[in-house]
Amino acid sequence: MHVKMIVNGKEYESEIEPRLLLVHFIRDELGLTGTHWGCDTSNCGTCVLWMDGIPVKSCTVLAAMANGRVIRTVEDLETGGQLDPVQQGFMEMHGLQCGFCTPGMMMTARWLLDHNSNPSETEIREAISGQFCRCTGYENIVRAIRWASEHQDASAESTKVGEVVA
Template sequence: MEISITVNGEDYRRDVEPRLLLVHLLRDKLRLTGTHWGCDTSNCGVCVVLLDGVPVKSCTVLAVMASGRQVRTVEGLERSDGLDPVQQGFIDRHGLQCGFCTSGMMMTARWLLDHNPDPSEREIREAISGQVCRCTGYENIVRSVRRAAELEAGS
């Protein structure tokens, strides 16, 4: 069936099977491979994207459910004036090792900072508690999100 979807501000129309998952629409049809595909069971969180501004696990959303809605992926983080503070924070604090969980972590971090510009360590850990880093690099991920908050606060 025909769907129309806005991804990172760009409108796309595609003819898809209803059973196509959002993560596969993004990766295979739109070639936006920054969103990763991991456990397929809504446990690992590497596929997190923002759907109408809210983090969701895109392996558990049908592409047809996202028709008419706004999706933001890691490719949509960068701003016209440079990297998003979340991206810079992950660079500054070595928030990635293998990088597999990074795009999902950054999308949730973006949402967190939009709603809570000064999150505590506990709040950051809770926000990413549905996402797994197989390198177990959580300490640096938390520091990266804190760094992003500081960058946004201008300090």
């Protein structure tokens, strides 16, 4: 079947099998490999992206169901060479080690901060409770999201993409 959707502000069209999962469409058809493919059972949350402004687990959505919808992936967080405060927070607070869960964590964090600019630690932990991290014990992820909430205007001072961090 033919699908058309807007991903990170750009329109894409493709012929797909209806059984194709959205995560594979995004990664394999569009080459946007920032969205990770993890447990495949809607448990781990590394495949979280936004569909029509709502975070969803893209391993449990068919690409066909995303036809005509608006998708936002982790690649869209950085704009004009400036990291999103959430990305900056993960860097500042060492919010990742292996990095596998990070794209999903950041997409959920961005959505949380868009709807609650000053979340408590409990609210942050609740928001990411559908996502697994096997490295950090979550402490630094929570700190990273707190950092982002305290530096929402940090884009001006944030690290430029590609800049070497001393």
